[in-house]
Amino acid sequence: MKNTLTEKEINPLQSIEMWEDDVLERYPVAGEPSKAKDEYRNYDNPVRDTVREFYRLNHTYQTYDFVQEKRNEFLKFDRKEMKPWQAMEFLNTLVDDSDPDIELDQLQHLLQSAEAIRKDGHPDWFVLTGFIHDMGKVLCLFGEPQWAVVGDTFPVGCAFSDKIVYPEYFENNPDSKDERYNTRYGIYSHGCGLDNVQLSWGHDEYMYQISKEYLPEPALYMIRYHSFYAQHREESYDHLMSGHDRRMFEWVRRFNPYDLYSKSPTPPDLKELKPYYEDLLAKYLPATIRL
Numbered sequence: 001m002k003n004t005l006t007e008k009e010i011n012p013l014q015s016i017e018m019w020e021d022d023v024l025e026r027y028p029v030a031g032e033p034s035k036a037k038d039e040y041r042n043y044d045n046p047v048r049d050t051v052r053e054f055y056r057l058n059h060t061y062q063t064y065d066f067v068q069e070k071r072n073e074f075l076k077f078d079r080k081e082m083k084p085w086q087a088m089e090f091l092n093t094l095v096d097d098s099d100p101d102i103e104l105d106q107l108q109h110l111l112q113s114a115e116a117i118r119k120d121g122h123p124d125w126f127v128l129t130g131f132i133h134d135m136g137k138v139l140c141l142f143g144e145p146q147w148a149v150v151g152d153t154f155p156v157g158c159a160f161s162d163k164i165v166y167p168e169y170f171e172n173n174p175d176s177k178d179e180r181y182n183t184r185y186g187i188y189s190h191g192c193g194l195d196n197v198q199l200s201w202g203h204d205e206y207m208y209q210i211s212k213e214y215l216p217e218p219a220l221y222m223i224r225y226h227s228f229y230a231q232h233r234e235e236s237y238d239h240l241m242s243g244h245d246r247r248m249f250e251w252v253r254r255f256n257p258y259d260l261y262s263k264s265p266t267p268p269d270l271k272e273l274k275p276y277y278e279d280l281l282a283k284y285l286p287a288t289i290r291l
């Protein structure tokens with residue numbers, strides 16, 4: 001499929017952070033006035049149009065088969081082997097067309113999330129989770145389209161919820177016409193548990209698969225489902241959740257504010273923080289990881 005896509009279809013956003021900025025507008029800090037739904041969708045804004053195009057592509061191409069294809073391609077982990085800190089530095093080579101004076105780099109976002117978690121006195125594995133949760137964005141460095149790396153995630157193999165942002169674009173997704181996949185449960189059953197459900201492909205699932213042997217379960221839930229807004233904010237896939245998922249999602253919800261609301265314009269001091277985070281990586285992750 002990739003061969004038939006234009007550069008604009010592979011990278012519709014100037015920067016993948018535009019997706020997160022958009023999420024932040026949809027889910028503003030509690031207490032701050034939220035934009036009315038119509039206002040959010042309709043006001044005349046070129047950035048908004050770019051994000052909308054990003055979702056059009058995401059919703060069109062993330063089919064059940066596409067997800068299987070990507071899992072086969074990337075869960076072999078045959079691209080690189082490096083120390084965890086080197087993997088973080090590799091992620092930080094991801095530069096895009098946005099203005100470097102106003103846009104924080106990848107490591108800065110991760111350090112800000114992790115430092116906010118640390119300041120609140122959470123256990124060290126929670127801090128580490130903040131630090132590595134977006135490492136999977138290295139997928140962009142392997143030439144993957146932005147809409148197959150970031151964006152809200154959602155189950156494939158069953159009907160798409162209208163609580164997912166821009167649900168109208170699922171019209172273009174062939175699965176919405178496929179009777180195996182377009183019913184409420186599709187290929188799944190009531191309460192089957194999210195571990196049995198395939199989500200759209202992106203940095204969350206990829207990083208979960210990299211770290212699943214090494215971190216406590218709440219950390220793995222945070223990593224795997226942090227972009228699953230249709231559930232952790234909208235609760236629109238309750239029918240697929242197990243009781244255990246429901247308990248674990250408390251952690252996903254606890255994590256989300258550190259992801260969305262920890263951005264501050266002052267960049268953290270990487271040099272000063274590096275020894276602490278290197279130790280933390282060494283405590284939980286193996287000497288080298290495979291991407």
Ligand SMILES: [Fe+2]
Nearest residue numbers: 133134226227
């Ligand atoms: Fe993320």
Ligand SMILES: [Fe+2]
Nearest residue numbers: 109133134259
């Ligand atoms: Fe993030």
